[in-house]
Amino acid sequence: DDIARLRLAATSALFTRRDAVVVASVSCIYGLGSPEEWRERVLILDVGEEHDRDLVLRKLIDSQYVRNDAVLGRGRFRVRGDVVEIQPANQETAYRVSFFGDEVEQITHFDPVSGEILTKLDNVAIWPATEYVTSKPTVDRAVGEIRHEMSERVKELESEGKMLEAHRLRQRTEYDLEMLKELGFCNGIENYSRILEGRPPGSHPFTLLDYFSNDFVV
Numbered sequence: 001d002d003i004a005r006l007r008l009a010a011t012s013a014l015f016t017r018r019d020a021v022v023v024a025s026v027s028c029i030y031g032l033g034s035p036e037e038w039r040e041r042v043l044i045l046d047v048g049e050e051h052d053r054d055l056v057l058r059k060l061i062d063s064q065y066v067r068n069d070a071v072l073g074r075g076r077f078r079v080r081g082d083v084v085e086i087q088p089a090n091q092e093t094a095y096r097v098s099f100f101g102d103e104v105e106q107i108t109h110f111d112p113v114s115g116e117i118l119t120k121l122d123n124v125a126i127w128p129a130t131e132y133v134t135s136k137p138t139v140d141r142a143v144g145e146i147r148h149e150m151s152e153r154v155k156e157l158e159s160e161g162k163m164l165e166a167h168r169l170r171q172r173t174e175y176d177l178e179m180l181k182e183l184g185f186c187n188g189i190e191n192y193s194r195i196l197e198g199r200p201p202g203s204h205p206f207t208l209l210d211y212f213s214n215d216f217v218v
Contacts, residue, residue, distance in 0.1 A: 003028065005074060007208075008090035012127040014211045015039060022208065029208045031190045033132040034197050038211075041133045043126040050102045056084065063128040064185055065089075072112040075129035087112055089129035097124070132189045134196055139184055142196045143177050149195070150174075 007028055013020040015035075041063045045051060060077050061067070065086070069078040075089040087094035096108040107121040134142070150173045157166035179186035189196070193205045209216075 001074070005090055005092070007032075007131065008088075008127065008129075010208065011035075011038065011131065011211050012090050012125075014208075014213075015042075015127075016125065024208065030205065031131075031193075032206050032208055032211070033130075033134070033190075033193065034206055035211045037133055037135070037138075038128055038131070041128045044123065045097055045104050045107065045126070046123040047104050047107055047121075049104055051099075051104055052102050053082070053084065053099050056097075060086065060126070062184070063126075063133055064130045064183075066129075085112075086126055088126055090127060093118065095121075095124050095126070130185060132185065132193070132196075134184055136184070138196060139180050141198075142192065143180055145195045146173065146177060146192055 010020070010022050010024070010028075011032065014022070041059075043056065043059050043063065045056070057067070057077075057079065064075065066076050067078065068076045069080070072078060072085060072087045072094055074087055074091075077084060077086040079085075082099040084097045084099070085094055086097065094110055094112040096106075096110055097104060098106040098108075107124050109118040109121055109124075110116060111118060150170065154166045154170050157163075157169065176186040176188070176192070180189075180192075190205070193199075194201070194203065197206070199205075209218075
């Protein structure tokens with residue numbers, strides 16, 4: 001859980017700072033989603049600006065945040081009347097956003113365990129809760145392509161007499177496709193990254209290096 005938080009902290013820092021230094025193992029560098037999709041999903045809230053509260057909640061859910069009105073945690077948010085509390089997936093602290101109608105009245109940075117107010121902010125950026133965030137049109141396209149590839153592979157396995165392997169492949173893939181259609185995410189989603197990102201066969205997936213600006217140093 002800590003490694004996942006640090007990975008997300010690294011990607012968000014690379015988009016918002018010029019002084020980021022990343023020290024990571026190879027396993028932390030590979031297997032990330034599209035930096036453009038990730039950048040487009042950031043939710044920026046400014047005090048005094050108008051934001052439809054229901055639309056804010058929908059954006060959080062689309063970015064893989066989970067609503068839990070009882071307990072905050074990484075990648076969760078809760079709603080109490082006109083107050084929305086969000087704990088970003090890349091932090092151990094949380095933000096309290098107070099609405100007056102559709103206007104952001106106040107943003108407070110606080111400790112979700114002790115409740116201590118750390119500071120008041122003029123604005124806040126909430127990054128997606130996972131490295132893989134995809135739009136519904138992308139998922140709809142990918143589901144069809146994944147199902148087609150699965151059918152071809154199942155036929156191939158059945159022709160070789162590998163009925164158990166074919167059954168397991170179909171069962172697992174169908175489950176993943178249902179999760180993708182319902183939630184826009186599934187465990188092991190990185191295995192479908194080529195199709196989700198529309199890359200040609202044999203091309204490399206996105207890595208942390210794709211999140212750096214052009215003048216980074218290794």
